[in-house]
Amino acid sequence: MKFENVLVEVNGFGRFQIRMILLLVIPRVTLPFHFLLNNFITVIPSHHCDISSLDDGERFRNLSLEDKLVVGVPSQSDGSPSLCQMFAEPQFHLLHNSTNTTDLPTIPCQNGWVYDNSTFKSTLATEWDLVCDKKSVNRATATIFFMGVMVGAAAFGYHSDRSFFLLLMNSTLFFSFNVLFPTGIEWVDIKHRTAVGVLLSLDWSLSTVLLPGVAYLVKDWRHLTATVTSPLLLAIICWRWLPESARWLISNGKVNSAHFHLTECAKYNRREEFMADLKPEVLSKVIIVEDENRKYSYVDLVKTPRMRQLALKTGIVWFGVACIYYGISLNVSGFGVNIYLTQFIYGVTEVPAKVFIVFFLNKIGRRLTQAGTLFLTGLCLFCNMFIPQSQWIGRTFLGASGKMFAEAAFTTVFLYTTELYPTVMRQNGLGYSSFMARIGVSVSPLVIILEDVWSYLPSIIFCLVAVAATLSASFLPETLNVRLPETIEDVEQTR
Numbered sequence: 001m002k003f004e005n006v007l008v009e010v011n012g013f014g015r016f017q018i019r020m021i022l023l024l025v026i027p028r029v030t031l032p033f034h035f036l037l038n039n040f041i042t043v044i045p046s047h048h049c050d051i052s053s054l055d056d057g058e059r060f061r062n063l064s065l066e067d068k069l070v071v072g073v074p075s076q077s078d079g080s081p082s083l084c085q086m087f088a089e090p091q092f093h094l095l096h097n098s099t100n101t102t103d104l105p106t107i108p109c110q111n112g113w114v115y116d117n118s119t120f121k122s123t124l125a126t127e128w129d130l131v132c133d134k135k136s137v138n139r140a141t142a143t144i145f146f147m148g149v150m151v152g153a154a155a156f157g158y159h160s161d162r163s164f165f166l167l168l169m170n171s172t173l174f175f176s177f178n179v180l181f182p183t184g185i186e187w188v189d190i191k192h193r194t195a196v197g198v199l200l201s202l203d204w205s206l207s208t209v210l211l212p213g214v215a216y217l218v219k220d221w222r223h224l225t226a227t228v229t230s231p232l233l234l235a236i237i238c239w240r241w242l243p244e245s246a247r248w249l250i251s252n253g254k255v256n257s258a259h260f261h262l263t264e265c266a267k268y269n270r271r272e273e274f275m276a277d278l279k280p281e282v283l284s285k286v287i288i289v290e291d292e293n294r295k296y297s298y299v300d301l302v303k304t305p306r307m308r309q310l311a312l313k314t315g316i317v318w319f320g321v322a323c324i325y326y327g328i329s330l331n332v333s334g335f336g337v338n339i340y341l342t343q344f345i346y347g348v349t350e351v352p353a354k355v356f357i358v359f360f361l362n363k364i365g366r367r368l369t370q371a372g373t374l375f376l377t378g379l380c381l382f383c384n385m386f387i388p389q390s391q392w393i394g395r396t397f398l399g400a401s402g403k404m405f406a407e408a409a410f411t412t413v414f415l416y417t418t419e420l421y422p423t424v425m426r427q428n429g430l431g432y433s434s435f436m437a438r439i440g441v442s443v444s445p446l447v448i449i450l451e452d453v454w455s456y457l458p459s460i461i462f463c464l465v466a467v468a469a470t471l472s473a474s475f476l477p478e479t480l481n482v483r484l485p486e487t488i489e490d491v492e493q494t495r
Helices: 003-010 015-028 031-035 065-072 124-128 132-159 163-169 173-185 190-217 221-229 232-241 246-251 255-268 272-277 305-329 339-363 366-384 392-420 423-452 457-474 488-492
Strands: 047-049 085-087 106-108 113-115
Touching: 003 246, 003 255, 003 272, 015 173, 015 190, 015 232, 015 255, 031 190, 031 221, 047 085, 065 085, 124 132, 132 423, 173 190, 173 392, 190 221, 190 339, 190 392, 246 255, 246 423, 255 272, 305 366, 305 392, 305 423, 305 457, 305 488, 339 366, 339 392, 366 392, 366 457, 392 423, 423 457
Parallel strands: none
Antiparallel strands: 047 113, 085 106
């Protein structure tokens, strides 16, 4: 008897599973708030040099703000004031003629900058003047954040099956997504696995739609950070009602604990008769484990041939999916639309992506869906390079399409990876995969900075990453309607 047979008997998709899914939504709903928060707290609004130092003897007293900028700040090619340069001396003659300002002596801003606070009251950039030559520092704040997520994914992916960490997984942001997802999948039968996998990711999309609204109402970066963090308090309250994975408990010899949770599941789903006849002694034979006293670690990912191949391929796919997804998500400017609307459009496009992905996952399988969505994401990025900045409608359409396919790829890789790794290594596999994803995420803000070197360079890099991830996904085994592997031996025997 396999674990799936036990799930069918206690109802693999009943009130117990629905309650668990609702409890999992609460901690996961805060994740996009934090992961995409950088788009709003690091915004660089319109700015120009503070030219008060040029006003020697109050010579600017009778000048309007527009005239002061003409006298003190050189113009850019589009006629707007320079962001990082000012005249060495006031150029009053510019008020009377249109002399070419390129020949006039300029210097870097000497007394800081004046920012347009009409949209944002306070951001990291405006508070610490992270503009011009410090612009890269502002962008690097996202990399620093995701490096923390990367460490958390590796550390807590390994420990997430320990009972103490069951408490922490709902109250700690950095690792909850790669712990909560398999917890939900392992309690669902094969028939409903795809639908539940997509449903568990819908909360992410809904949160990305809500985020621009919250950011629009809370325009100070400190207050915004506190606002999006506050829902985590609910997660701390909900942790006690979340069950541990009975599948993992059995495979690790903790049969009595598994029997307790399965009995609770049967009670909620009104299937008590089956569990009354199923004793712990019988349950212990449901899964035959290589060595139930053995402790598994990340080293086991590379000890056997097929596990090594699986780790290599999933690592490349996760790196690619995350790098591309956040490369698009963290670049919400430059489309001719304000960032609130762009973020909202990005969020809205994710919802139909998840709806349609259910059909493709069940119709053509996981492998083709994974490879196809990655390829289409790269294609959108490639085509976008040839559309001028002035045609913001076309650029926004392709950007939103790329975001939709990237989200579909992300939804697929969560479900796909959960089905690829065996029960005894599932959390370690997800922890490793998430670690690779966080490397990709940490790199993406730095790739975006390269647009200052060559405007096409970030898109070219993201396209190459998409190609590599597509090829890797093409060589992964299909898992559609296949029972979840329980042991490493199950993976090694897979053809």
